[in-house]
Amino acid sequence: MSRAFNFSAGPATLPEPVLLQAQSEMLDWHGVGASIVELSHRGPEFMGIAAEAEADLRRLVGIPDDYAVLFMQGGATTQQALIALNFANPRQVADYVISGHWGKTAIKQVKPYLDARVAATGEAGGFRGIPARASWQLSDDAAYVHVTANETIHGVEFRDVPDVGAVPLFADFSSSIASEPIDVSKYGLIYAGAQKNLGPVGISVVIVRRDLLDRAGQPRADIFDYRSHLKGESMLNTPPTWNWYLAGLVFKWMLAEGGVQEFAVRNARKSALLYSTIDGSGGFYRNEVDPAVRSRMNVPFFLHDEALDKPFLKEAAAAQLISLKGHRALGGMRASIYNAMPVEGVQALTAFMQDFQNRHG
Amino acid sequence: MSRAFNFSAGPATLPEPVLLQAQSEMLDWHGVGASIVELSHRGPEFMGIAAEAEADLRRLVGIPDDYAVLFMQGGATTQQALIALNFANPRQVADYVISGHWGKTAIKQVKPYLDARVAATGEAGGFRGIPARASWQLSDDAAYVHVTANETIHGVEFRDVPDVGAVPLFADFSSSIASEPIDVSKYGLIYAGAQKNLGPVGISVVIVRRDLLDRAGQPRADIFDYRSHLKGESMLNTPPTWNWYLAGLVFKWMLAEGGVQEFAVRNARKSALLYSTIDGSGGFYRNEVDPAVRSRMNVPFFLHDEALDKPFLKEAAAAQLISLKGHRALGGMRASIYNAMPVEGVQALTAFMQDFQNRHG
Structure with a gap:
């Protein structure tokens, strides 16, 4: 079969020019005699790719300098757990607005770590809408308010950024990041699995306001600490280099397309x-x-x-x-x-x- | 340049036939009209690849039926943290034998969760040897004893399986799994990042004796729970499909080579x-x-x-x-x-x- 139109929800279709480039470089990246998937993440070839990918993503999404960018393993679900460990004190309140399946997953991950409260949910209506902002039950002392910007299964999307006052707004943007301009400065943290708009499966992006990284959070392994990942330039351990490389090609394609x-x-x-x-x-x-x-x-x-x-x-x-x-x-x-x-x-x-x-x- | 001989420690060289196959299938896997990196992990194409990869790995390594196999994200370092959360009670003792850099990383990850004790270390000797078994200070009530089967940086390798009695032996086999026959039944748990002997970076393998999964462990997010991953057939969230696919090709290549x-x-x-x-x-x-x-x-x-x-x-x-x-x-x-x-x-x-x-x- 020639290439089909592939409507998969993620892993999802990739730009054909990106696949063609990855194909042509599969056995020998830029004449070094090896594939990028075979080279050290600490070598100049991949370090260059990683730095370019961050710079391109910053330009693409419009990420201000006071936000850090992390490239992470474990998918969006892992980030859902890590945000509790990194940004909330043990048993602190966090508010969740549930507009579909992934909002429910998000709150499930943090229940062992904090007082996760449903500030609003569209479940009674079968997740066919988003509860009006006026109906949200927010807590002044919440560590953060969590929303799912776009619900992949229920097909429901926030069309504006809710005002949640002084509490930082955290958002799962897995299925809508880079699909239109967003004002990053209105969020405390944005995370996204790459396998929808940003490229291949196996890598996630975390965009976090740097001052939030000063929060003590909860006892956690070093590998679960966003600060350690930032200090290690997202190479605290061996990163998924090929996935990162392919995401970088997608960023360049999106920039070239406008x-x-x-x-x-x-x-x-x-x-x-x-x-x-x-x-x-x-x-x-x-x-x-x-x-x-x-x-x-x-x-x-x-x-x-x-x-x-x-x-x-x-x-x-x-x-x-x-x-x-x-x-x-x-x-x-x-x-x-x-x-x-x-x-x-x-x-x-x-x-x-x-x-x-x-x-x- | 034509293909070089690449001595990278990981990500590492891959078999050329595997790269050629991945290259030929990059835009269209088996005539479905899309790359495997673009297809749903829940679809029949990838589900078949995943099942074959597990069956092939079981045959290759010789994994008994009473051991579960998980394909995980996050690298070996994440598994180093997860073993504490899944198999030790809070503050329980676990014994670590340190024979190089990665043993030190392993014990660092678990310190927030348990009473991590150095049972023996080769550090005073610059990690040029492995402390004699007779010198190890083991605890009867340890959750497990952890060793690093092969130290990638220091070039030190266990040449036999240490007898640690009734306490389960956990081993980081990242850089030596499938390099020679091993008796899996002597271990409670084996984990390995794939980017050395098993294939591409971005996916790890966990081989665990099933009865150990009955341990309560510690409060943890669902995404950090090995039982949930097993129940979800390593697809609790979107797995790194392309990496899994490439690892599967490497397994088939290794079996075909003998x-x-x-x-x-x-x-x-x-x-x-x-x-x-x-x-x-x-x-x-x-x-x-x-x-x-x-x-x-x-x-x-x-x-x-x-x-x-x-x-x-x-x-x-x-x-x-x-x-x-x-x-x-x-x-x-x-x-x-x-x-x-x-x-x-x-x-x-x-x-x-x-x-x-x-x-x-």
Whole structure:
């Protein structure tokens, strides 16, 4: 098969030029006689790649100098645990706003370490919206307020930055970082697994306001200490060099394409096309999320008749549209349309959806 | 440059057939229209790869059924912390035998969690030997005894399995797993970063006797719980799929080459050739490790005159022999000669060393 349009939620499609470059450099990186995956992380080749990746990410996302950037292993879930260990005293309060599956995962990780409180949750409404800011029950003495900027499974996204006063706002941006401009200075900490908008699986990014690193936190191993990772330039132990390298190639590709301003335009166009196709299908397809907070990245949708799910997936795959099966928690379909998904991919998907409806409607 | 012989300590050289296969599959894995790095870890493609990798590793290393196998992120250092959280009660004693740099790292990680005791250390002797078993101060009530099977920096290796009685023996096998047959049943737990003998950086292997997972351990986040990872088939969160895939290719390559029996023969031959070249140089080169515990994997050596270090490295690189600079903690040179380093690589290195001595001796 030639390259399909791959709507996987993550690990997700990568820019083809990035894959081609990684392919061409697989046995010999820049004439050194070895692959980058075979070279020491302490050598000049990889140290250069790492420094460039940080500089490029800072430019791409617009990260102020008073924020540190860490490249970490363990995925976003590990960061969910580490934020409690690094930024909260034992049993201190932390407030969680739950807008979907990943918010629930986030609060689960910290319960052994602090007094994790649900400040607001959209669960009663099936996570089809985000609780109004006025309804949030926040604590003045909280270590932080945690939100999930975009919920990958439920397809719900914050469209603005909530004001939480003096308490630092921590946000899981795994599935929407670099998809549009954000004001980093409004957050205390941002973390993201790279396998959606930033590149390959196996590496995560943490962006943290430097003054927060002065907090004592809780007893923890050195390998769980963000300060140690910062001091060690994210090489406290052997980092996932190939993943970091591939993420760096994706950063360069995004900058060359026009940066987050350009991707904001493309992502708005892609998601508008897909939602209008769903909404204009007369009920053949449906998305149940409050239109005000629909995700531009992950579009869950259902066919009006579940019996059509299997034919839909089979015919889509035959049309080189793959990884459309919804998460098992929701069923139905899901199209993830991150930065690396071209407009043409969504055009092909919506054309297929209309054709499928014509044939099965 | 064509492919060099790369003596990096890790990330380390990979088998060329593995890199060629990964290269050929980089844009389209088995005709699915996407790279394996772009596909869901929950999809049939990757689930198949993951299951095969575990089965192949079990066959390769000889892992009994009463041992669980986990594929983990975070490197060996993260496992060093997690073993305390999973297998020791708060403040329980654990005994550490320190035979080099990585043993010191291991004990550092657990100090916040338990009563970590140095049962024996070779530090006074510059880590040029392993303290005799009779000298170890072991505690009857220890949660475990920890050893580093092979010290990557100091080039010191256990040549037999120490008898520690009823207390489970935990071992860091990062740099010697699958280099020769081992009796897994003599260990409670074995962990290893993959980036030396098992494949790419960014993934680690944990082999643990299943009954030990019944221990309560300490309060910890779900993501730090080995039981949860086992229940989640090492996909508790998104695993580093590409790294896992590449490790799986390395496992298949090792099995096809003849398995650990064959690599034991090759590794004995390679290390004997290198040590005999050093020992036969009349003091031009020297390795200071007790011959009884010299590592077959990592061979640190020094030139008789430090002023020759730079010319040695420069001329070696010109002869396509790279990554020979010693770790900054020791200086000098280090040749890491893991499974993927062919005998021809060590022959080329020793020929160069003799030639260099002839020209500079």
